[in-house]
Amino acid sequence: MQKHRITPWLVASAAGLLLGGCVSPEQAREQVAVVDSSAGLDREESNWERPFWEQGGGESASRDAGNANGSAPASGGEVVANTGGRILTNLAVTGLSSRQSRALAQAAPDHGFRVVPRADLSEAMARSPECDDASSLACARALAVYAGTRMVITVEGDSEAVVADSSVGAIYPSVSLDTDDTTQALLDLARDKAAIAPWTLRAFRADDGRLYLSAGRANGLEQGMELTVHEPGTLVRAPNGQPINWRAGEAVGRVRVAELFGNSLAALNPVTGQRPTSEHDLILAE
Numbered sequence: 001m002q003k004h005r006i007t008p009w010l011v012a013s014a015a016g017l018l019l020g021g022c023v024s025p026e027q028a029r030e031q032v033a034v035v036d037s038s039a040g041l042d043r044e045e046s047n048w049e050r051p052f053w054e055q056g057g058g059e060s061a062s063r064d065a066g067n068a069n070g071s072a073p074a075s076g077g078e079v080v081a082n083t084g085g086r087i088l089t090n091l092a093v094t095g096l097s098s099r100q101s102r103a104l105a106q107a108a109p110d111h112g113f114r115v116v117p118r119a120d121l122s123e124a125m126a127r128s129p130e131c132d133d134a135s136s137l138a139c140a141r142a143l144a145v146y147a148g149t150r151m152v153i154t155v156e157g158d159s160e161a162v163v164a165d166s167s168v169g170a171i172y173p174s175v176s177l178d179t180d181d182t183t184q185a186l187l188d189l190a191r192d193k194a195a196i197a198p199w200t201l202r203a204f205r206a207d208d209g210r211l212y213l214s215a216g217r218a219n220g221l222e223q224g225m226e227l228t229v230h231e232p233g234t235l236v237r238a239p240n241g242q243p244i245n246w247r248a249g250e251a252v253g254r255v256r257v258a259e260l261f262g263n264s265l266a267a268l269n270p271v272t273g274q275r276p277t278s279e280h281d282l283i284l285a286e
Helices: 008-019 025-035 059-069 098-111 118-126 137-145 182-194
Strands: 071-073 079-081 089-094 113-115 151-156 160-165 203-205 211-213 226-230 234-237 243-247 251-261 265-273 281-284
Touching (some): 098 113, 113 182, 137 160, 160 182
Parallel strands (some): 089 113, 089 151
Antiparallel strands (some): 071 079, 151 160, 226 251, 234 243, 251 265
């Protein structure tokens, strides 16, 4: 059964209305029941018998949950899977229903991917003018910096999908999803296109002057990991224009993961060479 969580401010609001005499006890119970139902925007059901400080998603609670079932609930409601030492590639998918998105996010880690949560993706796209056309290469490149996506898959009518790969700079023709298993079809498509190049991301400088990477615990990154800084790579095409290979550009520096924040953000410290910009490719050091 799907669980829902009621937020503290709404509890306080309902309690205030009850104490103020604006609603009857029966009405207040009905309001709480509505929020704890499936109409409550996919929230977890409230546990009124546990103190609120034991219900939060703090680090200790996340670790306990992770030890119990191999995954850890973290900020934003995302469940961080045990990556088994693998580094997961961020994948953005638009055009799916909520049910399809949840199924895809759950299955993705077993195939080497982490699906960017819908809320995070929606906000990033809303703040990126390039994403007026979600299937464009310009949108994929904007999202590569933040929210750190390797590729954007746009699903049209549950039967067609367009892949824009920001790492190699390619947009692929529409592909028919000829199957009832949309989740598996999309993951197979993503894996096929991702095979052309290694795990690659772009860093950005925030307004505090520090370098950040839109990847973190949910991707399997750990403090101390190092990445090489490369000049933009080169896409190799067949005579018909089809992408067949990608060559990384010259290595010009090295950075280290200094801190991890939440699921999907890491601060970087330069180690040697050139300080990366959003135009450089960052590849995990061997």
